[in-house]
Amino acid sequence: MAGNVIGKYLYGRGRGRLAVGLCVLSTCLLPLHLKADSYPSLSCADAPSQAPFTTAHEWLVASVYAGHCFEFQARAVSIDAIGVRTLALSHRVRDGVRQQVVQHLDGPSVSVERRSIAGHLAWFPAGESDSVSAPEAWAEHVAEYYDITLQDETRVAERDAVELRFSPIDSQRYQHTWWIDQATGLLLKHVLSDAQGRVLETFQVTQLRSPTAYSGEVPRPTDEQMLDQPWQATWLPEGFVEQPLEPGQQSGQRVYSDGLAAVSVFVSPASQPALEEGLHRVGVSNAAVLLIDVGDQSWQLVGIGELPVELLQRIVQSVQFE
Structure with missing residues (x-):
């Protein structure tokens, strides 16, 4: 959701919406009237250095920046109850727009493209400090509902990685495990499990090619779109x-x-x-x-x-x- 899963966000959400046949707090929520030009955003110039991080929070924040600020080509595999699929992924930024493309390499030729505003993030309320950045607010929000443990010195797709385990503190969500590339902060692998520890899905990059940090400007949107549903x-x-x-x-x-x-x-x-x-x-x-x-x-x-x-x-x- 934070936009830092290589292709997984695009592939998983898009597939769910299409497959269902559609055109994917314990308290009541009022509609959020947020203008597009007030969306939380990040600047690639603010990305943390890639020196080894020591905490789960630091790796989470780094992964958000990496998902927006690296262009790359990749090969990946997705395994779930439907079967095994091999995928070609690409991510680039052009004129302030993120372009994510997933191409199926098995069976019928299928290519899915998702475009989104570069640098603009999912929205989560900041903590007590107004100076907290959007990526940090997201990481803090996740930590409120998942116990996060960090393990280092692992490898995925011939790249050094760290492992983050997200164990829900209640019965209202699934377990997640991430493997994050130490050199870039990109998410290389994601495993989703149910409360009994049964693996529901594995998504893994098998080859990461030419990851390059994006250094261009991210223009702010000018249109104003409102969440105003009846x-x-x-x-x-x-x-x-x-x-x-x-x-x-x-x-x-x-x-x-x-x-x-x-x-x-x-x-x-x-x-x-x-x-x-x-x-x-x-x-x-x-x-x-x-x-x-x-x-x-x-x-x-x-x-x-x-x-x-x-x-x-x-x-x-x-x-x-x-």
Whole structure:
């Protein structure tokens, strides 16, 4: 979610949304009216030096900068219940826009491209200090809901790496393990596991080619996009925060994240044929579909995310119209 997984963010979220057939706090949340030009952002000039870091927090912050500030080509493999896929990845920045491309190397030729504003991050509230940077606010938020342990001296794809283990402090999220490249801060491997320790997905870079630090300017956006929907989810797992609208995001969509996991909720007029109501499995993601009537209008509610299915269902059932 922080934008620092090599291709995984693009591949996993995009695949989930397409596969489901869509065009992917214990308290009520009010809509966040955030303008695009007020999004949290980072400057590659502020990236920490690549001297060896000693804490999990330092590596987390470095990984955020690396995900935005390195251009590269890579090969990767994704393993989950669907099967094994080999992928070609690329990441570059042009005219202030990040271009992430994933090409499937097995089976039918499939290429997916995602464009996003360079340097602009997911939104999480800063701590007590107003001087905390956006990457640091994200890292601090993650640490509130996961116990993070750091292990060094490991290798992935013939590169020296450090291992970070994220163990949830409650039963409302999955376990994550990251392997971060020591030379660049790029995420080389991600393993997602359930509460019983069963591996749900492994995503691993097998070859990283020509990682080059990006040093160009990142222009600020001029358009103002608002998250202003006539509905909202009134219950979320603790720590999940609504995210600002991104370019290309559907008007009937809200996205919530705890920093590692993300949940997308889609609301649209029910049409024929509607998606089958109930719970569905979409790769490593779960999906919940609910049909409701509000006045004389029927609505289809869909939630998809890497959360235990009972929590995802509860989120969808909590949607209320204004």
